[in-house]
Amino acid sequence: MRFEYAPAPESRSVVRLRDSYGLFIGGSFVSGSSVFKTISPATEEVLAEITHGGAEDVDRAVAAARHAYERTWSVMPGKERGKYLFRIARLLAERAREFAVLETMDNGKPIRESRDVDVPLASAHFFYHAGWADKLGYAGFGPSPKPLGVAGQVIPWNFPLLMLAWKIAPALACGNTVVLKPAETTPLTAMLFAEVCQQADLPPGVVNIVTGDGDTGRLLVGHPGIDKIAFTGSTAAGKEIARQCAVSGQRLTLELGGKAANIVFDDAPVDQAVEGIINGIFFNQGHVCCAGSRLLVQESVADSVLDALKRRMASLRLGDPMDKNTDIGAINSRGQLDKITSASQAGEEEGARRWSAPCALPERGFWFPPTLFTDVASSSPVAREEIFGPVLTVSTFRTPSEALQKANATQYGLSAGVWTSKGSLALEMASRLRAGVVWANTFNRFDPASPFGGYKESGFGREGGRHGLEAYLDVVATDVAGTVADV
Numbered sequence: 001m002r003f004e005y006a007p008a009p010e011s012r013s014v015v016r017l018r019d020s021y022g023l024f025i026g027g028s029f030v031s032g033s034s035v036f037k038t039i040s041p042a043t044e045e046v047l048a049e050i051t052h053g054g055a056e057d058v059d060r061a062v063a064a065a066r067h068a069y070e071r072t073w074s075v076m077p078g079k080e081r082g083k084y085l086f087r088i089a090r091l092l093a094e095r096a097r098e099f100a101v102l103e104t105m106d107n108g109k110p111i112r113e114s115r116d117v118d119v120p121l122a123s124a125h126f127f128y129h130a131g132w133a134d135k136l137g138y139a140g141f142g143p144s145p146k147p148l149g150v151a152g153q154v155i156p157w158n159f160p161l162l163m164l165a166w167k168i169a170p171a172l173a174c175g176n177t178v179v180l181k182p183a184e185t186t187p188l189t190a191m192l193f194a195e196v197c198q199q200a201d202l203p204p205g206v207v208n209i210v211t212g213d214g215d216t217g218r219l220l221v222g223h224p225g226i227d228k229i230a231f232t233g234s235t236a237a238g239k240e241i242a243r244q245c246a247v248s249g250q251r252l253t254l255e256l257g258g259k260a261a262n263i264v265f266d267d268a269p270v271d272q273a274v275e276g277i278i279n280g281i282f283f284n285q286g287h288v289c290c291a292g293s294r295l296l297v298q299e300s301v302a303d304s305v306l307d308a309l310k311r312r313m314a315s316l317r318l319g320d321p322m323d324k325n326t327d328i329g330a331i332n333s334r335g336q337l338d339k340i341t342s343a344s345q346a347g348e349e350e351g352a353r354r355w356s357a358p359c360a361l362p363e364r365g366f367w368f369p370p371t372l373f374t375d376v377a378s379s380s381p382v383a384r385e386e387i388f389g390p391v392l393t394v395s396t397f398r399t400p401s402e403a404l405q406k407a408n409a410t411q412y413g414l415s416a417g418v419w420t421s422k423g424s425l426a427l428e429m430a431s432r433l434r435a436g437v438v439w440a441n442t443f444n445r446f447d448p449a450s451p452f453g454g455y456k457e458s459g460f461g462r463e464g465g466r467h468g469l470e471a472y473l474d475v476v477a478t479d480v481a482g483t484v485a486d487v
Protein backbone atom coordinates (compact mmCIF):
# COMPACT_ATOMS: atom_id res chain seq x y z
CA MET A 1 0.00 0.00 0.00
CA ARG A 2 1.26 3.49 -0.84
CA PHE A 3 0.40 6.38 1.42
CA GLU A 4 -0.86 9.57 -0.15
CA TYR A 5 0.92 12.73 0.95
CA ALA A 6 -0.93 15.93 1.75
CA PRO A 7 0.70 19.06 0.27
CA ALA A 8 3.34 20.48 2.62
CA PRO A 9 4.36 23.76 1.01
CA GLU A 10 7.05 25.96 2.56
CA SER A 11 5.90 29.57 2.84
CA ARG A 12 7.52 32.22 0.65
CA SER A 13 6.60 34.97 3.09
CA VAL A 14 10.03 34.93 4.76
CA VAL A 15 11.59 36.28 1.52
CA ARG A 16 11.32 39.96 0.62
CA LEU A 17 12.04 40.03 -3.10
CA ARG A 18 12.97 43.37 -4.60
CA ASP A 19 11.75 44.21 -8.09
CA SER A 20 15.29 44.83 -9.24
CA TYR A 21 18.83 44.31 -8.00
CA GLY A 22 21.93 46.39 -8.73
CA LEU A 23 25.55 45.26 -8.73
CA PHE A 24 27.27 45.05 -5.34
CA ILE A 25 30.41 47.17 -5.70
CA GLY A 26 32.39 48.89 -2.95
CA GLY A 27 29.83 47.94 -0.30
CA SER A 28 26.76 49.41 -2.07
CA PHE A 29 24.24 48.37 -4.67
CA VAL A 30 24.89 50.33 -7.86
CA SER A 31 23.15 50.42 -11.23
CA GLY A 32 24.63 49.24 -14.51
CA SER A 33 23.87 49.82 -18.17
CA SER A 34 21.42 46.96 -18.88
CA VAL A 35 19.23 44.41 -17.12
CA PHE A 36 17.93 40.85 -17.51
CA LYS A 37 15.35 38.78 -15.65
CA THR A 38 15.67 35.74 -13.43
CA ILE A 39 12.79 33.28 -13.30
CA SER A 40 11.60 30.38 -11.20
CA PRO A 41 12.27 27.27 -13.32
CA ALA A 42 9.36 25.48 -11.60
CA THR A 43 6.72 28.03 -12.65
CA GLU A 44 8.47 30.23 -15.26
CA GLU A 45 7.36 33.22 -13.18
CA VAL A 46 9.67 36.25 -13.33
CA LEU A 47 11.19 36.77 -9.89
CA ALA A 48 13.25 39.95 -10.32
CA GLU A 49 15.23 42.14 -12.66
CA ILE A 50 19.00 41.73 -12.40
CA THR A 51 21.76 44.07 -13.57
CA HIS A 52 23.99 42.87 -16.38
CA GLY A 53 27.60 43.77 -15.62
CA GLY A 54 29.53 45.23 -18.56
CA ALA A 55 33.20 46.16 -19.03
CA GLU A 56 32.97 49.40 -17.04
CA ASP A 57 31.19 47.65 -14.18
CA VAL A 58 33.85 44.94 -14.00
CA ASP A 59 36.52 47.69 -14.00
CA ARG A 60 34.77 49.44 -11.11
CA ALA A 61 34.42 46.21 -9.13
CA VAL A 62 38.08 45.23 -9.63
CA ALA A 63 39.19 48.74 -8.61
CA ALA A 64 37.04 48.57 -5.46
CA ALA A 65 38.49 45.16 -4.60
CA ARG A 66 42.07 46.41 -5.17
CA HIS A 67 41.48 49.45 -2.98
CA ALA A 68 40.03 47.32 -0.16
CA TYR A 69 42.88 44.82 -0.52
CA GLU A 70 45.59 47.43 -0.16
CA ARG A 71 43.98 49.69 2.41
CA THR A 72 42.14 47.35 4.74
CA TRP A 73 41.86 43.63 4.21
CA SER A 74 45.44 42.49 3.56
CA VAL A 75 46.82 44.63 6.37
CA MET A 76 44.19 43.62 8.93
CA PRO A 77 45.41 40.98 11.44
CA GLY A 78 44.02 37.50 10.74
CA LYS A 79 42.29 37.53 14.12
CA GLU A 80 40.21 40.54 13.02
CA ARG A 81 39.43 39.06 9.59
CA GLY A 82 38.25 35.92 11.34
CA LYS A 83 35.67 37.91 13.32
CA TYR A 84 34.02 39.10 10.11
CA LEU A 85 33.91 35.55 8.77
CA PHE A 86 32.36 34.30 12.00
CA ARG A 87 29.79 37.07 11.78
CA ILE A 88 28.88 36.12 8.19
CA ALA A 89 28.62 32.43 9.20
CA ARG A 90 26.26 33.30 12.05
CA LEU A 91 24.13 35.56 9.86
CA LEU A 92 23.81 32.82 7.24
CA ALA A 93 22.67 30.43 9.97
CA GLU A 94 20.25 32.98 11.45
CA ARG A 95 18.74 33.77 8.05
CA ALA A 96 18.90 30.14 6.88
CA ARG A 97 15.20 29.81 6.09
CA GLU A 98 15.19 32.97 3.99
CA PHE A 99 18.23 31.76 2.03
CA ALA A 100 16.76 28.27 1.55
CA VAL A 101 13.43 29.55 0.26
CA LEU A 102 15.08 32.05 -2.08
CA GLU A 103 17.50 29.41 -3.40
CA THR A 104 14.65 27.03 -4.16
CA MET A 105 12.62 29.77 -5.87
CA ASP A 106 15.47 30.84 -8.13
CA ASN A 107 17.09 27.45 -8.79
CA GLY A 108 14.22 24.93 -8.70
CA LYS A 109 15.88 22.52 -6.25
CA PRO A 110 13.71 20.90 -3.56
CA ILE A 111 13.38 22.98 -0.39
CA ARG A 112 14.41 19.90 1.61
CA GLU A 113 17.81 20.03 -0.06
CA SER A 114 18.39 23.80 0.08
CA ARG A 115 17.26 23.76 3.73
CA ASP A 116 19.25 20.69 4.84
CA VAL A 117 22.29 20.77 2.56
CA ASP A 118 23.07 23.99 0.66
CA VAL A 119 22.52 26.58 3.36
CA PRO A 120 23.94 24.71 6.40
CA LEU A 121 27.02 23.76 4.39
CA ALA A 122 27.49 27.35 3.19
CA SER A 123 27.39 28.58 6.78
CA ALA A 124 29.73 25.76 7.87
CA HIS A 125 32.21 26.86 5.21
CA PHE A 126 32.42 30.35 6.69
CA PHE A 127 32.71 28.95 10.24
CA TYR A 128 35.50 26.62 9.17
CA HIS A 129 37.50 29.30 7.36
CA ALA A 130 36.94 31.84 10.13
CA GLY A 131 38.97 29.46 12.26
CA TRP A 132 41.86 29.46 9.76
CA ALA A 133 42.15 33.26 9.41
CA ASP A 134 44.52 33.69 12.39
CA LYS A 135 46.23 30.30 12.05
CA LEU A 136 47.58 30.46 8.50
CA GLY A 137 51.14 30.42 9.87
CA TYR A 138 50.46 26.91 11.19
CA ALA A 139 48.96 25.53 7.98
CA GLY A 140 52.27 24.21 6.66
CA PHE A 141 52.94 27.03 4.19
CA GLY A 142 55.66 28.79 6.19
CA PRO A 143 55.40 31.15 9.18
CA SER A 144 53.49 34.02 7.51
CA PRO A 145 52.04 33.12 4.12
CA LYS A 146 50.82 36.12 2.12
CA PRO A 147 47.57 36.51 0.19
CA LEU A 148 47.55 36.80 -3.61
CA GLY A 149 45.53 40.00 -4.06
CA VAL A 150 42.23 40.33 -5.93
CA ALA A 151 40.46 37.08 -6.81
CA GLY A 152 38.06 36.88 -9.77
CA GLN A 153 35.57 34.09 -9.12
CA VAL A 154 32.98 32.62 -11.49
CA ILE A 155 30.41 30.08 -10.30
CA PRO A 156 27.64 27.92 -11.84
CA TRP A 157 23.92 27.60 -11.11
CA ASN A 158 23.66 24.18 -9.50
CA PHE A 159 24.63 25.20 -5.93
CA PRO A 160 24.54 29.00 -6.14
CA LEU A 161 25.02 29.92 -2.46
CA LEU A 162 27.20 26.94 -1.63
CA MET A 163 29.60 27.58 -4.53
CA LEU A 164 29.73 31.24 -3.48
CA ALA A 165 30.76 30.10 0.02
CA TRP A 166 33.37 27.68 -1.35
CA LYS A 167 34.90 30.59 -3.26
CA ILE A 168 34.55 33.57 -0.93
CA ALA A 169 35.28 31.99 2.49
CA PRO A 170 38.83 30.73 1.80
CA ALA A 171 39.73 33.82 -0.27
CA LEU A 172 38.77 36.17 2.57
CA ALA A 173 40.29 34.02 5.31
CA CYS A 174 43.64 34.23 3.51
CA GLY A 175 43.44 38.03 3.15
CA ASN A 176 42.34 38.38 -0.50
CA THR A 177 39.46 40.48 -1.73
CA VAL A 178 37.05 39.20 -4.37
CA VAL A 179 34.89 39.99 -7.38
CA LEU A 180 32.39 37.18 -7.87
CA LYS A 181 30.12 36.50 -10.83
CA PRO A 182 27.11 34.27 -10.09
CA ALA A 183 25.41 32.30 -12.87
CA GLU A 184 22.87 34.12 -15.02
CA THR A 185 19.92 31.94 -13.96
CA THR A 186 20.60 31.98 -10.18
CA PRO A 187 21.79 35.38 -8.96
CA LEU A 188 19.34 35.95 -6.09
CA THR A 189 21.04 34.29 -3.12
CA ALA A 190 24.28 36.08 -4.09
CA MET A 191 22.39 39.38 -3.84
CA LEU A 192 21.02 38.37 -0.45
CA PHE A 193 24.56 37.45 0.55
CA ALA A 194 25.59 41.00 -0.42
CA GLU A 195 23.03 42.24 2.13
CA VAL A 196 24.62 39.94 4.71
CA CYS A 197 28.02 41.53 3.96
CA GLN A 198 26.48 44.92 4.71
CA GLN A 199 24.82 43.58 7.85
CA ALA A 200 28.17 42.15 9.01
CA ASP A 201 29.82 45.57 8.45
CA LEU A 202 32.35 43.95 6.14
CA PRO A 203 34.68 46.74 4.95
CA PRO A 204 33.45 48.06 1.55
CA GLY A 205 35.10 46.46 -1.47
CA VAL A 206 36.21 43.23 0.24
CA VAL A 207 33.35 41.38 -1.51
CA ASN A 208 32.03 42.64 -4.85
CA ILE A 209 29.33 40.84 -6.82
CA VAL A 210 28.85 41.50 -10.52
CA THR A 211 25.87 39.71 -12.04
CA GLY A 212 25.60 38.90 -15.73
CA ASP A 213 26.04 36.13 -18.27
CA GLY A 214 29.03 34.29 -19.73
CA ASP A 215 30.27 37.54 -21.34
CA THR A 216 30.49 39.15 -17.90
CA GLY A 217 32.42 36.08 -16.75
CA ARG A 218 34.81 36.47 -19.72
CA LEU A 219 35.35 40.14 -18.87
CA LEU A 220 36.17 39.23 -15.28
CA VAL A 221 38.58 36.40 -15.99
CA GLY A 222 40.26 38.47 -18.73
CA HIS A 223 40.71 41.53 -16.52
CA PRO A 224 44.38 42.49 -16.03
CA GLY A 225 43.69 43.67 -12.45
CA ILE A 226 42.87 40.14 -11.28
CA ASP A 227 45.65 38.19 -9.51
CA LYS A 228 43.88 34.87 -9.15
CA ILE A 229 41.03 33.23 -11.04
CA ALA A 230 38.81 30.58 -9.50
CA PHE A 231 36.33 29.03 -11.90
CA THR A 232 33.68 26.37 -11.39
CA GLY A 233 31.72 25.36 -14.45
CA SER A 234 31.89 23.37 -17.63
CA THR A 235 35.06 21.78 -18.98
CA ALA A 236 34.64 23.69 -22.26
CA ALA A 237 34.67 27.11 -20.54
CA GLY A 238 37.47 25.90 -18.23
CA LYS A 239 39.67 25.08 -21.23
CA GLU A 240 39.07 28.54 -22.70
CA ILE A 241 40.09 30.16 -19.41
CA ALA A 242 43.15 27.91 -19.02
CA ARG A 243 44.37 28.96 -22.48
CA GLN A 244 43.97 32.60 -21.53
CA CYS A 245 45.84 32.19 -18.21
CA ALA A 246 48.67 30.34 -19.89
CA VAL A 247 49.50 33.67 -21.54
CA SER A 248 48.63 36.09 -18.73
CA GLY A 249 50.35 34.09 -15.96
CA GLN A 250 47.43 34.62 -13.54
CA ARG A 251 47.02 31.95 -10.86
CA LEU A 252 44.15 29.62 -11.69
CA THR A 253 42.05 26.87 -10.14
CA LEU A 254 39.42 25.01 -12.16
CA GLU A 255 36.58 22.87 -10.82
CA LEU A 256 34.95 21.35 -13.89
CA GLY A 257 32.71 18.51 -14.97
CA GLY A 258 32.51 14.84 -14.06
CA LYS A 259 31.08 11.44 -14.99
CA ALA A 260 31.54 9.48 -11.79
CA ALA A 261 31.34 5.72 -11.41
CA ASN A 262 29.27 4.35 -8.54
CA ILE A 263 30.44 0.74 -8.10
CA VAL A 264 28.26 -1.86 -6.37
CA PHE A 265 29.85 -5.19 -5.39
CA ASP A 266 27.85 -8.36 -4.80
CA ASP A 267 28.41 -8.26 -1.02
CA ALA A 268 26.89 -4.77 -0.60
CA PRO A 269 23.58 -4.51 1.26
CA VAL A 270 21.18 -3.96 -1.64
CA ASP A 271 18.77 -1.54 0.03
CA GLN A 272 21.54 0.74 1.28
CA ALA A 273 23.30 0.64 -2.05
CA VAL A 274 20.05 1.55 -3.84
CA GLU A 275 19.61 4.58 -1.55
CA GLY A 276 23.19 5.54 -2.36
CA ILE A 277 22.60 5.18 -6.10
CA ILE A 278 19.47 7.34 -5.83
CA ASN A 279 21.28 9.98 -3.79
CA GLY A 280 24.25 9.78 -6.13
CA ILE A 281 22.35 10.64 -9.31
CA PHE A 282 18.99 12.17 -8.38
CA PHE A 283 20.13 14.58 -5.63
CA ASN A 284 19.68 18.12 -7.01
CA GLN A 285 18.12 16.67 -10.23
CA GLY A 286 21.54 15.27 -11.11
CA HIS A 287 22.87 18.82 -11.56
CA VAL A 288 25.92 17.79 -9.57
CA CYS A 289 29.46 17.81 -10.94
CA CYS A 290 30.36 14.79 -8.78
CA ALA A 291 27.06 12.92 -9.45
CA GLY A 292 27.33 9.12 -9.60
CA SER A 293 26.02 9.06 -13.16
CA ARG A 294 27.60 5.73 -14.19
CA LEU A 295 26.39 2.76 -12.16
CA LEU A 296 28.69 -0.26 -12.36
CA VAL A 297 27.10 -3.28 -10.72
CA GLN A 298 28.59 -6.73 -10.24
CA GLU A 299 26.99 -9.14 -12.70
CA SER A 300 25.78 -11.68 -10.11
CA VAL A 301 23.55 -9.08 -8.37
CA ALA A 302 22.72 -6.87 -11.35
CA ASP A 303 19.13 -8.06 -11.77
CA SER A 304 18.18 -7.73 -8.12
CA VAL A 305 19.85 -4.29 -7.80
CA LEU A 306 18.14 -3.07 -10.97
CA ASP A 307 14.71 -4.29 -9.82
CA ALA A 308 15.09 -2.61 -6.43
CA LEU A 309 16.40 0.55 -8.08
CA LYS A 310 13.42 0.82 -10.44
CA ARG A 311 11.00 0.26 -7.54
CA ARG A 312 12.68 3.04 -5.58
CA MET A 313 12.81 5.38 -8.58
CA ALA A 314 9.08 4.87 -9.10
CA SER A 315 8.46 6.13 -5.56
CA LEU A 316 10.41 9.40 -5.99
CA ARG A 317 8.15 12.43 -5.75
CA LEU A 318 8.70 14.93 -8.55
CA GLY A 319 7.05 18.36 -8.53
CA ASP A 320 6.73 21.62 -6.63
CA PRO A 321 10.21 22.27 -5.16
CA MET A 322 8.65 24.31 -2.37
CA ASP A 323 6.83 21.21 -1.09
CA LYS A 324 8.76 19.66 1.80
CA ASN A 325 8.01 16.14 0.52
CA THR A 326 9.43 16.71 -2.96
CA ASP A 327 12.45 14.61 -3.95
CA ILE A 328 13.01 15.84 -7.51
CA GLY A 329 12.58 19.51 -8.34
CA ALA A 330 12.72 21.45 -11.60
CA ILE A 331 15.50 21.41 -14.17
CA ASN A 332 17.27 24.75 -13.79
CA SER A 333 16.60 26.20 -17.25
CA ARG A 334 15.01 25.47 -20.59
CA GLY A 335 18.49 25.31 -22.11
CA GLN A 336 19.60 22.63 -19.65
CA LEU A 337 16.36 20.68 -20.21
CA ASP A 338 17.03 20.72 -23.96
CA LYS A 339 20.55 19.38 -23.37
CA ILE A 340 19.30 16.53 -21.16
CA THR A 341 16.51 15.69 -23.61
CA SER A 342 18.79 15.55 -26.63
CA ALA A 343 21.47 13.51 -24.80
CA SER A 344 18.79 10.99 -23.80
CA GLN A 345 17.37 10.82 -27.34
CA ALA A 346 20.87 10.23 -28.69
CA GLY A 347 21.27 7.38 -26.18
CA GLU A 348 18.06 5.73 -27.43
CA GLU A 349 19.08 6.17 -31.06
CA GLU A 350 22.41 4.48 -30.29
CA GLY A 351 20.51 1.42 -29.05
CA ALA A 352 20.66 1.89 -25.28
CA ARG A 353 17.46 0.85 -23.51
CA ARG A 354 15.74 3.70 -21.64
CA TRP A 355 13.52 3.40 -18.57
CA SER A 356 11.97 6.47 -16.93
CA ALA A 357 10.07 6.54 -13.66
CA PRO A 358 6.33 6.72 -14.32
CA CYS A 359 5.65 10.14 -12.84
CA ALA A 360 3.44 12.95 -14.07
CA LEU A 361 5.30 16.10 -15.09
CA PRO A 362 3.81 19.52 -14.24
CA GLU A 363 2.59 21.52 -17.25
CA ARG A 364 4.54 24.70 -16.56
CA GLY A 365 8.23 24.84 -15.84
CA PHE A 366 11.13 22.57 -16.83
CA TRP A 367 10.98 18.91 -15.81
CA PHE A 368 12.67 15.63 -16.61
CA PRO A 369 11.74 12.27 -15.04
CA PRO A 370 14.35 10.14 -13.22
CA THR A 371 15.75 7.97 -16.00
CA LEU A 372 18.14 5.07 -16.45
CA PHE A 373 19.78 3.45 -19.45
CA THR A 374 20.75 -0.22 -19.71
CA ASP A 375 22.46 -2.02 -22.62
CA VAL A 376 24.83 0.91 -22.90
CA ALA A 377 28.01 0.52 -24.95
CA SER A 378 30.89 2.06 -23.01
CA SER A 379 31.83 4.01 -26.14
CA SER A 380 28.39 5.61 -26.38
CA PRO A 381 28.15 9.36 -25.59
CA VAL A 382 25.42 8.71 -23.03
CA ALA A 383 27.97 6.71 -21.03
CA ARG A 384 30.90 9.06 -21.63
CA GLU A 385 29.62 12.62 -21.67
CA GLU A 386 28.38 14.57 -18.70
CA ILE A 387 24.59 14.97 -18.99
CA PHE A 388 24.19 17.03 -15.81
CA GLY A 389 20.64 15.83 -15.23
CA PRO A 390 18.69 12.94 -13.64
CA VAL A 391 20.01 10.31 -16.04
CA LEU A 392 21.91 7.19 -14.97
CA THR A 393 23.67 4.64 -17.15
CA VAL A 394 23.94 1.07 -15.87
CA SER A 395 26.56 -1.49 -16.84
CA THR A 396 27.97 -4.61 -15.24
CA PHE A 397 31.37 -6.03 -14.31
CA ARG A 398 32.68 -9.38 -13.07
CA THR A 399 35.89 -8.63 -11.15
CA PRO A 400 37.29 -5.69 -9.17
CA SER A 401 39.91 -5.07 -11.84
CA GLU A 402 37.26 -4.90 -14.56
CA ALA A 403 35.31 -2.43 -12.39
CA LEU A 404 38.46 -0.29 -11.97
CA GLN A 405 39.22 -0.37 -15.66
CA LYS A 406 35.68 0.73 -16.56
CA ALA A 407 35.49 3.34 -13.80
CA ASN A 408 38.78 4.95 -14.83
CA ALA A 409 37.99 4.87 -18.57
CA THR A 410 36.80 8.48 -18.67
CA GLN A 411 38.31 11.87 -19.40
CA TYR A 412 36.99 13.04 -16.02
CA GLY A 413 38.16 12.28 -12.48
CA LEU A 414 36.14 14.12 -9.88
CA SER A 415 34.52 11.46 -7.71
CA ALA A 416 33.59 7.79 -7.36
CA GLY A 417 31.61 5.54 -5.02
CA VAL A 418 32.23 1.99 -3.81
CA TRP A 419 29.62 -0.23 -2.15
CA THR A 420 30.92 -3.35 -0.38
CA SER A 421 30.97 -4.83 3.09
CA LYS A 422 34.72 -5.61 2.78
CA GLY A 423 36.82 -2.76 4.15
CA SER A 424 39.93 -4.06 2.39
CA LEU A 425 38.17 -3.99 -1.00
CA ALA A 426 36.88 -0.45 -0.42
CA LEU A 427 40.40 0.75 0.46
CA GLU A 428 42.00 -1.04 -2.46
CA MET A 429 39.48 0.46 -4.88
CA ALA A 430 39.86 3.92 -3.33
CA SER A 431 43.61 3.84 -3.82
CA ARG A 432 43.30 2.88 -7.49
CA LEU A 433 40.34 4.95 -8.61
CA ARG A 434 41.55 8.07 -10.38
CA ALA A 435 39.10 10.45 -8.71
CA GLY A 436 39.52 13.39 -6.36
CA VAL A 437 36.94 12.05 -3.90
CA VAL A 438 36.01 8.40 -3.32
CA TRP A 439 33.04 7.64 -1.10
CA ALA A 440 32.69 4.19 0.47
CA ASN A 441 29.16 3.04 1.31
CA THR A 442 27.87 6.60 0.99
CA PHE A 443 27.73 9.27 -1.70
CA ASN A 444 27.59 13.06 -2.09
CA ARG A 445 28.89 13.82 1.39
CA PHE A 446 30.63 17.16 1.81
CA ASP A 447 32.52 18.78 4.63
CA PRO A 448 34.40 22.09 4.67
CA ALA A 449 37.44 20.36 6.19
CA SER A 450 37.67 17.87 3.33
CA PRO A 451 39.42 18.97 0.11
CA PHE A 452 37.39 18.62 -3.09
CA GLY A 453 38.64 18.71 -6.66
CA GLY A 454 39.46 16.69 -9.72
CA TYR A 455 41.94 14.98 -11.98
CA LYS A 456 42.21 15.16 -15.74
CA GLU A 457 39.41 17.19 -17.40
CA SER A 458 37.65 17.65 -14.06
CA GLY A 459 40.12 20.44 -13.34
CA PHE A 460 42.91 21.19 -10.91
CA GLY A 461 43.30 22.74 -7.49
CA ARG A 462 41.38 21.83 -4.36
CA GLU A 463 38.60 23.61 -2.48
CA GLY A 464 38.09 23.05 1.23
CA GLY A 465 40.38 21.87 3.97
CA ARG A 466 44.00 22.91 4.41
CA HIS A 467 44.63 22.11 0.73
CA GLY A 468 42.06 24.69 -0.34
CA LEU A 469 43.96 27.52 1.39
CA GLU A 470 46.91 26.98 -0.91
CA ALA A 471 44.89 28.32 -3.85
CA TYR A 472 44.62 31.72 -2.14
CA LEU A 473 48.12 32.07 -0.71
CA ASP A 474 51.31 33.15 -2.39
CA VAL A 475 52.99 29.79 -1.96
CA VAL A 476 54.38 27.33 -4.47
CA ALA A 477 51.48 25.20 -5.63
CA THR A 478 51.85 21.45 -5.18
CA ASP A 479 50.74 19.42 -8.16
CA VAL A 480 48.12 17.28 -6.42
CA ALA A 481 47.34 15.28 -9.55
CA GLY A 482 51.02 14.63 -10.18
CA THR A 483 51.53 12.98 -6.80
CA VAL A 484 49.27 10.10 -7.68
CA ALA A 485 50.54 7.32 -9.90
CA ASP A 486 48.60 6.49 -13.04
CA VAL A 487 46.36 3.47 -12.77
Ligand code: NAP
Nearest residue numbers: 155156182183184213214217218233234237255256257289
Ligand atom coordinates in the same frame (compact mmCIF):
# COMPACT_ATOMS: atom_id res chain seq x y z
P1 NAP B 1 29.31 27.07 -17.62
O1 NAP B 1 28.51 27.35 -18.81
O2 NAP B 1 30.77 26.83 -17.79
O3 NAP B 1 29.09 28.30 -16.63
C1 NAP B 1 29.69 28.42 -15.37
C2 NAP B 1 29.84 29.90 -15.05
O4 NAP B 1 30.79 30.51 -15.93
C3 NAP B 1 28.58 30.72 -15.22
O5 NAP B 1 28.60 31.79 -14.29
C4 NAP B 1 28.73 31.22 -16.65
O6 NAP B 1 27.94 32.35 -16.89
C5 NAP B 1 30.20 31.52 -16.71
N1 NAP B 1 30.85 31.38 -18.00
C6 NAP B 1 30.47 30.66 -19.09
N2 NAP B 1 31.43 30.71 -20.05
C7 NAP B 1 32.45 31.45 -19.54
C8 NAP B 1 33.72 31.88 -20.05
N3 NAP B 1 34.16 31.51 -21.25
N4 NAP B 1 34.51 32.65 -19.26
C9 NAP B 1 34.10 33.00 -18.03
N5 NAP B 1 32.91 32.64 -17.50
C10 NAP B 1 32.09 31.89 -18.24
O7 NAP B 1 28.77 25.86 -16.80
P2 NAP B 1 27.27 25.56 -16.42
O8 NAP B 1 26.67 24.78 -17.51
O9 NAP B 1 26.59 26.79 -15.95
O10 NAP B 1 27.50 24.65 -15.12
C11 NAP B 1 27.52 23.31 -15.17
C12 NAP B 1 28.95 22.80 -15.21
O11 NAP B 1 29.63 23.12 -14.01
C13 NAP B 1 28.96 21.29 -15.28
O12 NAP B 1 29.86 20.86 -16.26
C14 NAP B 1 29.43 20.87 -13.89
O13 NAP B 1 30.05 19.65 -13.83
C15 NAP B 1 30.31 21.99 -13.50
N6 NAP B 1 30.41 22.09 -12.04
C16 NAP B 1 31.57 21.69 -11.46
C17 NAP B 1 31.72 21.74 -10.07
C18 NAP B 1 33.00 21.32 -9.43
O14 NAP B 1 33.22 21.63 -8.28
N7 NAP B 1 33.87 20.61 -10.11
C19 NAP B 1 30.67 22.19 -9.29
C20 NAP B 1 29.49 22.57 -9.92
C21 NAP B 1 29.37 22.53 -11.31
P3 NAP B 1 26.34 32.20 -17.19
O15 NAP B 1 25.84 30.93 -16.64
O16 NAP B 1 25.78 33.36 -16.48
O17 NAP B 1 26.19 32.25 -18.66
Ligand code: MG
Nearest residue numbers: 038039106185
Ligand atom coordinates in the same frame (compact mmCIF):
# COMPACT_ATOMS: atom_id res chain seq x y z
MG1 MG C 1 16.40 31.65 -11.77
